[in-house]
Amino acid sequence: MIKILYFASVRERLNKSEETMELPADINTVAQLVALLAAKNPEFRQLNEGGQPLLVSVNQTVADGSASLAANDEVAFFPPMTGG
Amino acid sequence: MIKILYFASVRERLNKSEETMELPADINTVAQLVALLAAKNPEFRQLNEGGQPLLVSVNQTVADGSASLAANDEVAFFPPMTGG
Amino acid sequence: MITVQQADFDLAAEYKGLREDAGDAGAIVTFTGLVREFYMPDADGALTGGSTQTLYLEHYPGMTEKSLQDIVAQAESRWPLLGTRIIHRIGKLHPGDQIVMVATASSHRHAAFEAAEFIMDYLKSHAPFWKKQSSATSSDWISSRSSDSEALKRWQD
């Protein structure tokens, strides 16, 4: 099982803040997970087509598409950060 | 009459904090005043021969030797400033 | 010390604590960020949507603390710091409210100034906070600014 979190405008767009899923055997990277989520959910696919980039973290560290995934990982999707 | 002030190590070296003097008719610049004070007082002359530069202000603004002097001016001599 | 909290904070208490912790510090710099009054864009992008009445700050619990610790560790590796404090507020805020505080102590002033500015520059785009502004009539997530990613270039040489 991996845990997937959504924040800020991404959370509002998908209308959910988290979900868990069994990691399919053929999904080994962030890019593969993004493709899977986009295939399952048109709203998710559109997130990557809008103006601002979609950021991702794996186990609370910002990652890119090539980052590998394993069981029990915590993945999060969010817009660019705007602290301070 | 001009007023001459001395601060910090300069004040201690000369053992006075201020004096007033009638500005002689042939003294028109800071450099001329410095030469006059050095001629009158060996301690003052040595101030310019030590390691650190002697700074001067005229009417509370830092000046150099070419600055002109007039009656009622306030002249001060001091070492480099060390605030903060 | 890193704190993420909904409650307001007291700059004086943080300064006092840092001064006690920091031993023989010669310089303490504090930065405080405040919520500004600004105008919402309407559908055409014109600034007529009414002034901001609330600012809502969301964050990613856990990752926030981790990323702030990482930013402080980077600052400590670049400057000889005797202490640092970060407080970032979350939840609902209003114009004039304090949002964030960064304080640094060092033997020398340039280290304290640069470290505080470095921490703020990184915090703006490397800590998982997001802001949504609302007026009486509309609300919008605030976009990241290109000036904030520009600011980071100063530290990347």
Next chain:
Amino acid sequence: MITVQQADFDLAAEYKGLREDAGDAGAIVTFTGLVREFYMPDADGALTGGSTQTLYLEHYPGMTEKSLQDIVAQAESRWPLLGTRIIHRIGKLHPGDQIVMVATASSHRHAAFEAAEFIMDYLKSHAPFWKKQSSATSSDWISSRSSDSEALKRWQD
């Protein structure tokens, strides 16, 4: 607001006053300088003369205020400031004491940071203050530092 005084100061009160004066400021930076414990050089320049017990600050009344006003005016011409405060103490101080405070308010953080650092850099060598440190056995006027005149080069381009 510029103050030269013997008494200690309260950073919290200055911050509060600046925040009230500055209206829609987004950023407030404060710098506080503290007296450090340092060792006196002996006749050979070795640092064995005993630790500093007092620091005496002399100034040139009138010229001090004038030069600080001039420094603030220069900062205001370079950055869009919404308020500034300077307090500099004079007289007899001890290690750990507050010596100087500079606070700046602006809409944006870089202006507040840079203006505070600029004011401190100029104050160090363009305001007529002089420091004498004393231990139990000796006392010496503190020389100006080449690092302080170096610091000014950043602002001269």
